[in-house]
Amino acid sequence: MAENKRVKFRIFRYNPETDREGRFQEMEVPVQPGWTVLDVLQYIKDEVDGTLTFRRSCRSGICGSCAMKINGDAKLACKTQVGFELEKGSTITVEPLGNMKQLKDLVTDFEGFWQKFTKVEPWLQPDESKVPADREIPQSQEEVDVIDRVADCIKCGSCFGDCTVLEADPDFLGPMALAQAFRFAADSRDAKKKERLSDLTRMGLWWCAHCYRCVPCPKQVKPAHAILALREMAIQEGLVNDPGVRHVQAFRESIVRYGKLNEAMLVLKTRGIFKQLTDFPQALAMMRKGKAKPPFKKPIRKIDDVRRVVKAAAGGVQK
Amino acid sequence: MKYAYYPGCVAEESCSELDQAMHLVAAKLSIDLVPLEEATCCGARDLSESEPEVGLALNARNLALAEAKGLNKMLTICNTCTLTLSEANLRLKTDGAAMAAANKALAEIGMSYRGTVNVTHFLWVLLQEYGLDNLKKRVVRPLNGLRVAPFYGCHILRPAESLGFESAEKPTSLAKVIEALGGRTVPFAGEKKCCGFHIVAVKESTSHRMAGRILSEAADEGADCMVTPCPLCHLSVDAWQGKAGKAVGRNFSLPVFHLPQLIGLALGLSASQLGLGRHLVGVGGVLQRLGAA
Numbered sequence: 328m329a330e331n332k333r334v335k336f337r338i339f340r341y342n343p344e345t346d347r348e349g350r351f352q353e354m355e356v357p358v359q360p361g362w363t364v365l366d367v368l369q370y371i372k373d374e375v376d377g378t379l380t381f382r383r384s385c386r387s388g389i390c391g392s393c394a395m396k397i398n399g400d401a402k403l404a405c406k407t408q409v410g411f412e413l414e415k416g417s418t419i420t421v422e423p424l425g426n427m428k429q430l431k432d433l434v435t436d437f438e439g440f441w442q443k444f445t446k447v448e449p450w451l452q453p454d455e456s457k458v459p460a461d462r463e464i465p466q467s468q469e470e471v472d473v474i475d476r477v478a479d480c481i482k483c484g485s486c487f488g489d490c491t492v493l494e495a496d497p498d499f500l501g502p503m504a505l506a507q508a509f510r511f512a513a514d515s516r517d518a519k520k521k522e523r524l525s526d527l528t529r530m531g532l533w534w535c536a537h538c539y540r541c542v543p544c545p546k547q548v549k550p551a552h553a554i555l556a557l558r559e560m561a562i563q564e565g566l567v568n569d570p571g572v573r574h575v576q577a578f579r580e581s582i583v584r585y586g587k588l589n590e591a592m593l594v595l596k597t598r599g600i601f602k603q604l605t606d607f608p609q610a611l612a613m614m615r616k617g618k619a620k621p622p623f624k625k626p627i628r629k630i631d632d633v634r635r636v637v638k639a640a641a642g643g644v645q646k
Numbered sequence: 647m648k649y650a651y652y653p654g655c656v657a658e659e660s661c662s663e664l665d666q667a668m669h670l671v672a673a674k675l676s677i678d679l680v681p682l683e684e685a686t687c688c689g690a691r692d693l694s695e696s697e698p699e700v701g702l703a704l705n706a707r708n709l710a711l712a713e714a715k716g717l718n719k720m721l722t723i724c725n726t727c728t729l730t731l732s733e734a735n736l737r738l739k740t741d742g743a744a745m746a747a748a749n750k751a752l753a754e755i756g757m758s759y760r761g762t763v764n765v766t767h768f769l770w771v772l773l774q775e776y777g778l779d780n781l782k783k784r785v786v787r788p789l790n791g792l793r794v795a796p797f798y799g800c801h802i803l804r805p806a807e808s809l810g811f812e813s814a815e816k817p818t819s820l821a822k823v824i825e826a827l828g829g830r831t832v833p834f835a836g837e838k839k840c841c842g843f844h845i846v847a848v849k850e851s852t853s854h855r856m857a858g859r860i861l862s863e864a865a866d867e868g869a870d871c872m873v874t875p876c877p878l879c880h881l882s883v884d885a886w887q888g889k890a891g892k893a894v895g896r897n898f899s900l901p902v903f904h905l906p907q908l909i910g911l912a913l914g915l916s917a918s919q920l921g922l923g924r925h926l927v928g929v930g931g932v933l934q935r936l937g938a939a
């Protein structure tokens with residue numbers, strides 16, 4: 328049998344009954360070849376300190392209980408090899424998920440997570456008059472393929488815990504809820520697509536900053552891509568009265584007109600003239616440093632080429 | 647070493663000090679930057695999301711402009727340009743139908759793209775092609791233990807499958823450059839977080855809070871300054887540093903350097919050559935420490 332290896336861990340400990348705040352506990356664990364971080368936690372609980380608290384059930388990446396921050400990134404402890412994490416440094420840090428209240432040690436409160444999930448009405452809402460009385464509504468393979476990947480979500484909370492927008496804005500729906508919103512809005516059997524997209528636009532569909540922190544999802548759900556798909560659907564449905572959409576549209580307009588981004592025009596169109604004027608001190612400070620450019624700009628050389636390419640690529644339709 | 651140079655819109659507009667510094671640093675390092683006068687905006691995430699086919703065709707045109715000049719490498723100095731161009735390039739090279747559609751649009755103007763160009767970022771060029779040992783040899787004004795917080799941002803790391811230069815979980819490239827210049831890296835929690843730039847016009851308060859958290863995390867680790875490979879990040883943490891501070895109830899005064907500026911200082915270029923006076927947050931303290939004031 329291969330040798331055990333002593334590995335240093337820094338594990339977050341917090342007991343609400345005795346501690347005012349959490350702290351890191353360092354310990355060395357004899358790690359057997361092939362052990363996951365969850366194996367290590369279980370070893371500590373069994374052999375060293377029975378009070379160490381964490382969630383786990385399936386131990387095989389199915390139930391979604393064991394998500395936590397490992398060396399700064401949210402992942403499933405049961406799918407994370409100790410050896411892999413050791414490539415980043417000799418000590419492995421284990422903490423509870425971010426963007427949630429800490430309950431005890433590595434256990435966090437999922438309440439807000441579920442509330443956001445509920446907000447997107449994550450259930451099928453078909454047109455009842457079209458539901459056959461004697462059987463389920465059939466779907467083609469292609470229709471299934473659209474939602475198959477996002478339907479794999481195990482609600483582990485990894486994306487939620489690492490979302491950089493949520494960190495700054497607790498009102499944001501977050502990647503999981505939005506990905507699941509896509510799962511229903513894009514379901515061929517659902518009759519509420521437009522209402523869903525309109526609600527989502529109101530609830531912050533355009534607040535995602537596409538930082539892609541949610542793309543390394545343990546189940547390859549990749550919420551960021553679902554969010555982009557929702558945005559495309561929202562524009563198609565004509566839900567364009569949102570700063571996010573105006574931003575996208577101004578971007579295109581700027582390229583067609585000038586070939587380049589016209590920063591001043593972009594900001595003006597997205598935020599509106601009034602908001603822009605109220606931001607005068609900032610604008611002035613930037614102007615002094617030559618950082619604010621006037622919205623007049625000369626098009627690049629061969630701008631007609633650009634316009635022809637855009638027209639051809641958009642199928643000849645000038646949107 | 648010769649590259650098609652793609653500075654991107656922001657380095658030509660509000661962060662023109664970056665473009666200026668890049669040219670001077672390239673000259674010092676004997677890196678030849680060939681301009682692409684007819685290149686367009688890459689469309690950032692916006693165009694590639696709302697109208698992927700249009701974004702793809704425009705970027706095929708950008709890449710074809712480099713190809714037509716006989717160049718097989720395109721150098722960018724912006725995270726979002728790097729990702730958008732890399733993603734487009736990857737799709738063009740691996741998806742025959744996408745390449746055919748883009749080339750159909752390019753045929754309208756008598757151009758075509760054969761897929762011979764690679765997209766890279768100045769940071770990657772330093773590590774992969776130029777070599778840090780080479781860089782070290784040219785340092786005449788070492789950073790002298792200056793504590794520099796490496797702020798990577800997002801689009802130079804993620805999504806990893808579109809970029810793949812280094813680990814998106816634990817990047818080390820900026821730290822290596824800082825140390826090659828004689829500085830000390832200050833690791834901090836916000837290294838690979840999002841600066842909020844892409845939602846500043848959509849949800850301003852949130853955007854500034856995102857930047858404020860990053861600045862807090864760097865300041866709390868005792869950084870003297872920060873370095874970023876991306877002009878969009880620079881706007882968030884320098885031009886809007888005051889607002890970012892207000893958003894998190896703090897008052898920062900943390901100088902932020904564009905990557906070529908930090909290198910330029912170590913190579914002996916002056917503050918005015920590097921356009922440091924265009925920053926909203928003064929860099930005087932750092933200059934004094936380095937004897938570059």
Ligand code: FES
Binds near residue numbers: 387391
């Ligand atoms: S224990 Fe079930 S996913 Fe890890």
